[in-house]
Amino acid sequence: MDDPLQILLVEDNRFFQKLISDFAEFHGFDLQIAENGKVAIQKLQQHQFNLILMDVEMPEMDGYEATEFIRRQMPHAQHIPIIMITSHEHPVHATKSLLTGANSYLKKPFREDDLLKEIETLMIG
Template sequence: MDVPLQILLVEDNRFFQQLISDFAESHGFGLQVAENGKIAIEKLQQQNFNLILMDVEMPEMDGYEATDFIRNQMPEFQDIPIIMITSHEHPQHATKSLLTGANSYLKKPFREDDLLKEIQTLMIG
């Protein structure tokens, strides 16, 4: 039996947490939620994940800081795919996300199909 994809959602918005939770459940993915980057780093040290969905704007430690920390201070997680998610329109956020170490970037709101395509691309190649 295959182990389901384990996703860490780093997101402080409860509405979006529920949307991604429903998405994960409908596709048979496991999901854990961290409300900010600091909690995400703690969860990474406690459990194995295959993928991180990282919001950009959060209290305490935002998505850029958390991604930078994961990429530069946690060598055991160098290869974990990170998809940055934000509601910002400006292209600089996509550029900054990729420069910080994210593998890809999605702008909210996005379609479920777009998220699934990104996950498949990153997990399968």
């Protein structure tokens, strides 16, 4: 049996944390939560993840800053796919997400099927 997918959710909204936790449990994924980019970086130093779900707007260190830091300063984590998540409508946020090093971008609210498809695309190729 394969090991479960190790996902780091970087999100400060408790409601969204619960939604993604339920999603991960249903699909057999192992999920850890970081409430901001600084905590995410600490967790990345202590644990191996297969995927990062990164909210854009958070206190202390936002998703853009955290993604840039991971891509530039954390060689052991540079390969981990990052899906940037935001509630912003404007396309500039998708572009900025990709420019900071994210692999893909989802706009909240999204359907579980959309998230699962993104995960499959990034993890399977």
